[in-house]
Amino acid sequence: MTTTAVEHGPTMNTTATAVPRSSVGLVPATATLARQKISAAIRSGDVIFAVFGPVVFFLCFYTPLHRQFELGGGDYAQFLTPIILLQAGLFTAITATETAGQDARAGVHERMMSLPIPRVAPFLGRMAWVVVRMVLTLGGGLAIGCALGFRFQGTIVETFSFVLLVVVFGSALSMVTDAIGTVARNSVSIASVLMIPQLILVMESTGLVAAQAFPDWVQPFVRNQPMSVYADTLRALASGSAVEPLAVLLWSVALLAIGVTAIVVAGRAQVKR
Template sequence: MTLTWPDRTDPEVSAHGSVFVRQWLVMTGRNLRSARSQGEFTIAVAMPVVFALGFYLPLRLIMADRGIDYAQFLMPIIVLQGVAFTAVAAAQRATMDKMRGMSRRLASMPVRPLVPLTARMSTSTVRSAVSIGTALAFGALLGFSFDGDLLDTAGFVLFALAVGLVLAIGADSLGLVTRGAEATSQLLVLPQLVLGMLSTGFVPESSFPEWARPFARNQPISHWASTMRELAVGEPTWATAKPGLIWLGALAVVLVAVAHHTQTHRRLYP
């Protein structure tokens, strides 16, 4: 596909910042078409369904005996797992662009430094939205519902999108420094699954051995799932949201700084 960029020397274009916007639109469109042709949206749809069935079917009766509506309890972590897998896709796309020489090509063109990253993050956000929508639609079939007002529902979705974006930024930087897509996937999928399993997203804290409870209770995925759970029932509290927001904000600061350095100070080629 031929990419054409506006003339950076045009004072009117530069003055209004439209160079960045036009380049971002071109690259985002390219990435979305590539993601569709490579089945990335199919994976974004399939993963939350697979995770939901894999945990809901064997555990729903056990949780019902403990007085827990498992569909309501489970859905936040299913959404989080879905957006985490879109972050893996973001890392793979960054790696493949590098391996195919796209980074080298863009470096030789008048492309603003952060345009490629911004375009990849826009594509990742679309994938996250697809995954979240699928998870919520399938969750409704299992019995999940939003019991709060529209603001609580919007908060649930926006919080999930924010988590997905932060994870994608970090994964993108990792994708630029690894040598292959397979290595990138291995570095990301295993920690994601381990942290998910050792969180209070799938089962309550009381289900863990005594020695594992402090970690399960205090790690970021548990805080994020708890925050989203409260938003879903329409009873958000600052005491629950604060740790999750602190984790999210701290990760965002660190990962954005790493991504900015990677994009503006290093040219990584195959």
């Protein structure tokens, strides 16, 4: 008689069960990436430059120019503060070029594409840091401006519009430069090159002196270039005087449209890589 031995023991299932990855929502993903960017900015010292950069530039322009301006009966701190805040927006945009370039060189985009997060989250995380940086520069610029005589003399709505306009300006430019830094092979060189047009736009504007101080042949450019349009509008909002909104609204819409287009093109270029 044949005896069949049966072993009783734990049965092991060797078939691996696939566990579906749960996707992360846009808001928590963006918040996490934004915190990472802010932490990196704190470690690199960019937060300090964001706050004190406008203070340094304000003093550099105010010290040699305020006496001559105030001989004419004006308050140079009231006149100068808007262009200092706009210049801070330009520097924020230049910094955005380097930040996006660092992410591209480090392969951050490729890693983000492998995660279950919305594709737009890395960009929004960088833009969240841009907005935070703009708020910090506003704090530094307004602090030194108010210490030397700048005042908000308009309504709460006009004051809010003043702040919003500065943030929109810096954010719109940062969208363009973020896209450039994302696809550029050398974002550091691009950031250095961008210093030239920002210097021209600031110096050839009504931000430092009135348009009448420039030669006649260049005054049309000085009056109508974006830095002058924004600076004049900000002064009107700060003083509570009448505002001509058409030009600044057109410039804002144009800059935002260019920024969105640049981001879409840069995103498609990355997908094709």
